[in-house]
Amino acid sequence: MKNIFSLNVISGILNTMIALATPYLYAAIGEVFAQTAGVVNLGVDGIMLLSAFAAFYVALVTGNLWLGLLAAAVVGLLMGLLMSFVSVSLKAEQGVSGIGLYMLGLGLSSLLFKVMIGTVKTIEGFKPVELPLLSAIPFLGPILFRNNILVYAAFLLVPIAWFVLEKTTFGLKVKSVGQNPAAADSLGINVDRIRYVSVCIGAVLAGLAGASLSISLTNLFQDNLTAGMGFIAVALVYFGGWSPVGVLGGALLFSVVNSFQLWMQVLGVNIPSGVAVMLPYLLTIVALCVTVNRVRQPAALNKPFERGES
Amino acid sequence: MKSRRLTAIALIAVLFAAAAVAAPIRIAVIMPSATTDLAFSQSMYSALLSVQKDMGGESALVLKHTDNMFNVPDAAAAIRDYASQGFDVVIAHGSQYGSSVQEVAKDFPKVTFAWGTDVNTFGLSNVYAYTAAAEQGGFVNGFLAAKLTKSKKVGVTGPVKVGDAKTYVDGFLQGIQYADKSITVSETWTGSFSDVALMSAAAKTHIANGADSLTGSSQSVVGSIGAAKDKGGILWFGTQFEQTSLAPALVVASQVYDWTAMLKEIIAKRKAGSLGGSTYVLTLANGGLKIAYNPGYALPAAIKTAADATIKSIANGSIKVQP
Amino acid sequence: MPPETASPLDRKLERGGFDWSKVVLNGLLPLAGVVVALLVGAVFLLLLKVNPLTAYGALVNGAIGTKYGFMMTLVKATPLLLVGAGICIAFRANVINIGGEGQIIAGAIAGAWIPLAFSSLPGWALVPFSCLGGFAAGALWGFIPGILKARLRVNEILSTIMMNAIAVQLLNIVLQGVLMDPEGVARGTFLAQTAQLPPQSWLIRLSPPTLLHTGALIALAMAVLVYIFLWRTTIGYNIRAVGLNPDASRYSGIRVPFYEALSLTLAGGLAGLAGVIEVIGVQHRLMPGLTSGYGFTGIVAALLGGLHPLGLIPASVLFGGLLVGADRMQRAVQVPSALVTAILGLIVLFVSGAAIWSRRWAAKRRISAARGGQS
Structure with a gap:
């Protein structure tokens, strides 16, 4: 117990936190785009699975990780188009279409894995890239600046997403479509098109989240590789109050508690492992209860838009 | 005609x-x-x-x-x-x-x-x-891990400590104790049979804490093997299935469940008219459990001989492994 | 949105009765969605070199072609009906309950613990006791997100997703601890399951050797009760009012947060009941994997049934049949079981997409009715 706060342990906790947070960052920031435009995409987990498989398969066959990444993005885009078609054009109940997308991704990824690969294999994933100078900073340097490219990109995504949503006309349109689609429509904004684009941005990012699992974090593919991470990512969007920075906070909190509980187990702290594993979920709820959370959700969230209604 | x-x-x-x-x-x-x-x-x-x-x-x-x-x-x-x-x-x-x-x-x-x-x-x-009898191969794996670890720290990863995973790990711990009482073993249980990412993080945590030999049970341990492979210099002990293919450089040995003899006997018995009524236990003694050494790993001959002797002792009952 | 006065809201709420043409249309559209999804699935089957007609023939035959298959369909429909009825209540209050999985587990834990702890009680006492206990445990699992939403505005999607994960770990904890089968401990197998429940706590099998049990009747009764509750009581009226227009409800003095929390609690209770019934009706012991995704597929069934407890009855039988038939198809033509999941996903996607025509048609009718009224 006494050595749980040693430097070695703290740096270990932070290292694992960053690795674990990466897929959540991609997926949850992607979901921020979709939800800000008014579409709840519960199918993130399914997109992640199918893209994780695509990335792994392409990387395995071609030996090129970048092609794998591209494949993940393309698969994400296709799944995003499917989700948009059903949820935006056909105005489906989003909670249900998302569950359908999840099941499709879960089933299809396992099916393709079985037919095209057949057994668990590993590949050489993205290697850590040391940033010169920065990685030499004592203590924090090795934690923050000795990661692979997908990790850096995930953290860079936070300011980029913030900028796009807050400082560009496109971001404004996304928000207006999620707040008051009828008004946006009367201003000449094509509501459906903005929603398509937002859902697809979200889906491509979910695809990258899948790739970050299969070709950077675990370097393999296995049935149900995500184990429900996509759902946690959706929850983190609510935690972060639809802001990329808030999502970053949520992802880091969830991941730091998760890596903390692993360290507690490794160091032999006397706590049942079931309770330890529960901690990240429990603390996420508790954290949201104690921090005053008065962010209003996008007014048209989960509501399909039809001209002439309202 | x-x-x-x-x-x-x-x-x-x-x-x-x-x-x-x-x-x-x-x-x-x-x-x-x-x-x-x-x-x-x-x-x-x-x-x-x-x-x-x-x-x-x-x-x-x-x-x-x-x-x-x-x-x-x-x-x-x-x-x-x-x-x-x-x-x-x-x-x-x-x-x-x-x-x-x-x-x-x-x-x-x-x-x-x-x-x-x-x-x-x-x-x-x-x-x-x-x-x-998963504990038997667990014992052998534990024995090997104890002989091979340099840091005297061994890590165990798994989903939930029940069933096969528990009996295997209990055997593994007994094997370590038998070989070298000074070794510390830490266990992590992720609570999920499918969470490969968390299993990988668990293995990395063991490694960061200084463990140089790892083992684990269930379909999600492939995450641990992947993590060990990334780090290099880590040894892996597999169970249930021959896991060498995942990391040819670091798997020392796998306890393999070989059901073929049992299946052939069931088929033969059925043909002879006996439809059931008996119980099979795969053990090291009857060859249902096999320790598959990774030919790609240079296991020191002395340790291999000692491990084979351990296998023989378990098989003939002179070492008793508690499930 | 202009603030609505109470009277149109009232009128909208009173329309709970049956409109047969609507019922027929709402029944046919999901079927059309199923057909389109199966057509896409046929492409997968062809790629796997399987004749889709053989495969789908086995699907239909497996779901309704044999007595055992059809009874199995009803067995699968039972938890869907219970979870779905809860979803109807929650969605009517505009509360999204993703927590069915956790609530089922909570109910199942209580529903297994009670018969094991009070095994000396006779069946007539033990069965209702277990059901009530499971309902209460599920309700608690729904109440927590409910009260957090009511008091602290914690979004229920977040909290129910987290509560699912917590319930899974709770199940792991009790199954490797207090509730682990003592026989498994004694024999050294340490399996993650409880001892078999005392036989007097089992629900009666209606048609052995099939698994159909009286739980199906309980589920049916609950669906009818939920219908009465939502459309024939003041509390039900208020729940629906909150869902249709929270602002208008607030102005007319309805305590919106209370009804949101209540709807989640009731939804949790019904999912918990589904958990108990799986335990005492089918499995006769508690083990992992018992939810089988009903927490999610229950949502699908509820939407298929138009969020109406009575519409839910055929919808859950249809969906239960798909689950059973798809498994049968896997066995008959030996496609990977993952294909079954993928095709079910397609079905859910297309069925949810098909609802647009039902709404379009209803809108047209409203407009023409309004015109007729004016002239």
């Missing part, structure tokens, strides 16, 4: 005899996880495939399978369905299927049922039960 008729009769007789010989045995297997899990389900599925190959392929053994049956009522429906379709042997490869087997087996007395891992045949003459 007469001779022709005779040859015709002879020919027909030969054909019938051939047909009788060639009537394939029909086997169906129901498994809780995927046939590609590199663990429990794949161990049975690949054993069946190899038995099929040994017997001469499809014409001798018709094999049908249903995997991912983690829901028991679905599995029960599958067991009953295969039984009612006239399969000769229905294998319910999951300890959670016990009650379902018990119920269905009573309704299909001419079908042989095999289920595991457990030892209970419910007193039915058409049920075989089977299990694997």
Whole structure:
């Protein structure tokens, strides 16, 4: 117990936190785009699975990780188009279409894995890239600046997403479509098109989240590789109050508690492992209860838009 | 004319005899996880495939399978369905299927049922039960890990400490204790059979804490193997299935469940008219459990000799491993 | 949105009765969605070199072609009906309950613990006791997100997703601890399951050897009760009012947060009941994997049934049949079981997409009715 706060342990906790947070960052920031435009995409987990498989398969066959990444993005885009078609054009109940997308991704990824690969294999994933100078900073340097490219990109995504949503006309349109689609429509904004684009941005990012699992974090593919991470990512969007920075906070909190509980187990702290594993979920709820959370959700969230209604 | 008729009769007789010989045995297997899990389900599925190959392929053994049956009522429906379709042997490869087997087996007395891992045949003459003494191979793996670790720290990863995973790990701990009492072992349990990412993080945590030898059980441990492979210089001890392919440089040995001998015996017994009623336990002694050394890993000869001696002692009972 | 006065809201709420043409249309559209999804699935089957007609023939035959298959369909429909009825209540209050999985587990834990702990009680006492206990445990699992939403505005999607994960770990904890089968401990197998429940706590099998049990009747009764509750009681009226227009409800003095929390609690209770019934009706012991995704597929069934407890009855039988038939198809043509999941996903996607025509048609009718009223 006494050595749980040693430097070695703290740096270990932070290292694992960053690795674990990466897929959540991609997926949850992607979901921020979709939800800000008014579409709840519960199918993130399914997109992640199918893209994780695509990335792994392409990387395995071609030996090129970048092609794998591209494949993940393309698969994400296709799944995003499917989700948009059903949820935006056909105005489906989003909670249900998302569950359908999840099941499709879960089933299809396992099916393709079985037919095209057949057994668990590993590949050489993205290697850590040391940033010169920065990685030499004592203590924090090795934690923050000795990661692979997908990790850096995930953290860079936070300011980029913030900028796009807050400082560009496109971001404004996304928000207006999620707040008051009828008004946006009367201003000449094509509501459906903005929603398509937002859902697809979200889906491509979910695809990258899948790739970050299969070709950077675990370097393999296995049935149900995500184990429900996509759902946690959706929850983190609510935690972060639809802001990329808030999502970053949520992802880091969830991941730091998760890596903390692993360290507690490794160091032999006397706590049942079931309770330890529960901690990240429990603390996420508790954290949201104690921090005053008065962010209003996008007014048209989960509501399909039809001209002439309202 | 007469001779022709005779040859015709002879020919027909030969054909019938051939047909009788060639009537394939029909086997169906129901498994809780995927046939590609590199663990429990794949161990049975690949054993069946190899038995099929040994017997001469499809014409001798018709094999049908249903995997991912983690829901028991679905599995029960599958067991009953295969039984009612006239399969000769229905294998319910999951300890959670016990009650379902018990119920269905009573309704299909001419079908042989095999289920595991457990030892209970419910007193039915058409049920075989089977299990694997996972603790025995665990002991050997633990012995090897204790002999090979330089940092004197060993890590164990797993999903939930129950069933096979528990008996394996308990054996592993006994093996370490037997070889070297000064070694510290830490365990992490992720609470999930599918969370490969968390399993990978768990392995990295062990490594960051100084462990240089790792083991673990369940389909998600592949995450740990991947993590160990990334770090390099870490040793891995596998169980349930030959896991060398995942990381040829660092797997020392795997405890392999080899169901083939048991399956062949069940088939032979059925042909001889015995449909069930007994229990199989895979052990090091009967060869059902095998320690598969990775030929790509340069295991020091002295340690290999000591490990083989340990295997022999467990097999002849002079070392007793508690499950 | 202009603030609505109470009277149109009232009128909208009163329309709970049956409109047969609507019922027929709402019944046919999901079927059309199923057909389109199966057509796409046929492409997968062809790629796997399987004749889709053989495969789908086995699907239909497996679901309704044999007595055992059809009874199995009803067995699968039972938890869907219970979870779905709860979803109807929650969605009517505009509360999204993703927590069905956790609530089922909570109910199942209580529903297994009670018969094991009070095994000396006779069946007539033990069965209702277990059901009530499971309902209460599920309700608690729904109440927590409910009260957090009511008091602290914690979004229920977040909290129910987290509560699912917590319930899974709770199940792991009890199954490797207090509730682990003592026989498994004694024999050294340490399986993650409880002892078999005392036989007097089992629900009666209606048609052995099939698994159909009296739980199906309980589920049916609950669906009818939920219908009465939502459309024939003041509390039900208020729940629907809150869902249709929270602002208008607030102005007319309805305590919106209370009804949101209540709807989640009731939804949790019904899912918990589904958990108990799986345990005492089918499995007769508690083990992992018992939810089988009903927490999610229950949502699908509820939407298929138009969020109406009575519409839910055929919808859950249809969906239960798909689950059973798809498994049968896997066995008959030996496609990977993952294909079944993928095709079910397609079905859910297309069925949810098909609802647009139902709404379009209803809108047209409203407009023409309004015109007729004016002239």
